[in-house]
Amino acid sequence: MTTFDLSIPEVVFGATRIGEDPAYEVTICTPAPGVVPAAIGIDIVVRHGLEAIERADTVIVTGTGARVSADPRVLDALRAAAARGRRIASICTGAFVLAQAGLLDSRRATTFWSMSEEFRERFPGVDLVPGVLFVEDDGVLTSAGLSAGIDLCLHMVRCDYGAAVANGTARLVVAAPVRPGGQAQFIETPLPADRGTSLAATRAWALARLHEPTALADLARHAGLSVRTLTRRFRSETGLSPLQWLLHQRLHRAREILETTNLPMDQVAARSGLGTADSLRAHLVRRTGSTPTVYRATARARQP
Known part of the structure; x- marks a missing residue:
């Protein structure tokens, strides 16, 4: 074993x-x-x-x-x-x-x-x-x-x-928050060279601002890189494109808010950076197969 x-x-x-x-x-x-x-x-x-x-x-x-x-x-x-x-x-x-x-x-x-x-x-x-x-x-x-x-x-x-x-x-356990199952398991360059090139600081910056609109250019500006270089390094470190990673983090935040608060759907969408209640619904149905209302009810039912 x-x-x-x-x-x-x-x-x-x-x-x-x-x-x-x-x-x-x-x-x-x-x-x-x-x-x-x-x-x-x-x-x-x-x-x-x-x-x-x-x-x-x-x-x-x-x-x-x-x-x-x-x-x-x-x-x-x-x-x-x-x-x-x-x-x-x-x-x-x-x-x-x-x-x-x-x-x-x-x-x-x-x-x-x-x-x-x-x-x-x-x-x-x-x-x-x-x-x-x-x-x-x-x-x-x-x-x-x-x-x-x-x-x-x-x-x-x-x-x-x-x-x-x-x-x-x-x-x-000092692990990353729950990652999507569909994320790539094999990343050609899982660790950046020891030259201060990791995008960890940029990811932390984006996580603190999930409720705000964030474009590729914003991430590249924070990292001090071109959009093309940012995208290449982001994928090498996470297995995802910057926008895929952002969407996953926003959905993760939305699910936690749905599970732990009674906020109306438009506020859940705003706080998670998904924009509108309609956008929240579309993304959550695509990811989980459940509407926000059903997801919240199901999550509450299974909590002790």
Whole structure:
């Protein structure tokens, strides 16, 4: 197994609180409790067997070397959990196990980008989306490799408890706020050269002014770059164009306002920088499939 992947659910879900109370209980299990070898020459002691899955609301398969022949006991336990309507997820190469269990047949899914060709050849019945952070398809979620698992878990926290709680968890684990699943998982230049060229300060400047109109020229002026250079560097650092990134941040802000206030829709739109209530509605329906009114009601209903 991959120890980093294994630690992600414990870190993210373990940090999530509703008031002073923990929001989740995380249990690690394996077919044969005891010593399990990890990928870097260390051993992990796992105390629980697969009976833990029978009590679980969400089952997550983390990165694994069992890409070809997963334990039949694991596959049976996953199928049974899915049949009970449990939420099923994978991080990194855990998607290979879900596919072996038949849980990804005719579904959209993703996995670690470097394993995409192998996955596509072995599981042609899966609609592989190779370039994104995570995919959700009717209660089954798959993420790309390594840190994309953090994005996946934060997404599940937001689905369960709302944007405010998910943002609080992200701050506690020192992670970026919830990123869209469709963001690129593989960025050719994820870190800028050490020459002060990062656009982090410009992104922070834009975040503080989401309620104000912001054009490409405004971002370029703040960064001291041409629009063309800004766009190239923005995409290299985030995987998104500047305007795509701005829209995502504004939708994220709008969703948090909808979840945590009773403000009328025109004020939600204004405070999030989406302009008008009609614009808010159009963008939210496109992103979530729900109108602002339905989204607010649904979010309130699931809050403790």
